[in-house]
Amino acid sequence: MQLIDTLSALRQARPKWPGSVGFVPTMGALHEGHASLVRASVAENETTIVSIFVNPTQFGPNEDFGKYPRTLERDMELVKSLGANVVFAPASDAIYPKHTRIHFQIEQLDDVLCGASRPGHMNGVLQIVSILFNLVQPDKAYFGLKDYQQQLIIRRLVEELHFPLQIVPCPIVRESDGLAMSSRNRYLSPEERRQALALSHTLTELKALRGTWKSAQAARSHAIDMLSQQPGIVLDYMEVLDGRDLSPLTEISDSHHPIAFVAAFLGKTRLIDNMPLWEYPPVLPTSAS
Ligand code: PAF
Secondary structure (H helix, E strand, C coil), X not given: CXXXXXXHXXXXXXXXXXXXXXXXXXXXXXXXXXXXXXXXXXXXXXXXXXXXCCCXXXXXXXXXXXXXXXXXXXXXXHHHHCCCCEEECCCHHHHCCCCCCCCCCCCCCCCCHHHHHCCCHHHHHHHHHHHHHHHHCCCEEEEEHHHHHHHXXXXXXXXXXXXXXXXXXXXXXXXXXXCECCHHHHHCCHXXXXXXXXXXXXXXXXXXXXXXCCCHHHHHHHHHHHHHCCCCEEEEEEEEEECCCCCECCCCCHHHCEEEEEEEEECCEEEEEEEECCCCCCCCCCCCC
């Protein structure tokens, strides 16, 4: 496996890669969720490249950019063991040599959930993924559905700007007790780790009761009630939205692709999770226009 850390080395290497190129963009601190993306890419492509870059533009001023775990050596060992061919780990000033003046605004898809709670976050994600797509020129790029809003917005970017690649959404990977895997789980104290289970438990209960909700609002209120009784949880948002375009829902029915979304703080750590409240099809619907 090759480590590439400059743009010029990437540009030189890219034309030599045989066959279809699968791309897994990451910020490192890799876990089993990332591993599942790499496995999917290795299974479907001749060449798999994993980028490891903690992207400064997607963090707010009071967020965890400074303390985000940086574990390049361990990440490289994992990626190698999974059969990927290249790790691209550029320096920040190579990616952003100048103050970036190009900003993305994403009508409607960015006004809710993490887009609303973390102003500028989705813009930063779109800045880095468009730079990486241009540099790597992949045929397919793999994104986890834990960041559901992120993958929806990226699919929209690719569609509207005609990037010649396919976005492959991959299922959420959970710990055996249900906690969605996240690089930020390592910030949790043992007590916070236990308390964090309330997120997946609440979503699982909403799903189990999905036939009984008279309205999306009733499901949401039930979840908020459940979470407000849990010690250690400070709720950021709890929403039940249309999974195709994140529009509000009145009723819950399969035709509206309802998905329950939650974000909460455990101490200083912000975690997100989501769960479809409908029978999830093997192929995701394309985003509504
Ligand atoms: O999901 C992530 O890890 C990041 O948002 C991404 C897509 C790698 C962009 O920095």
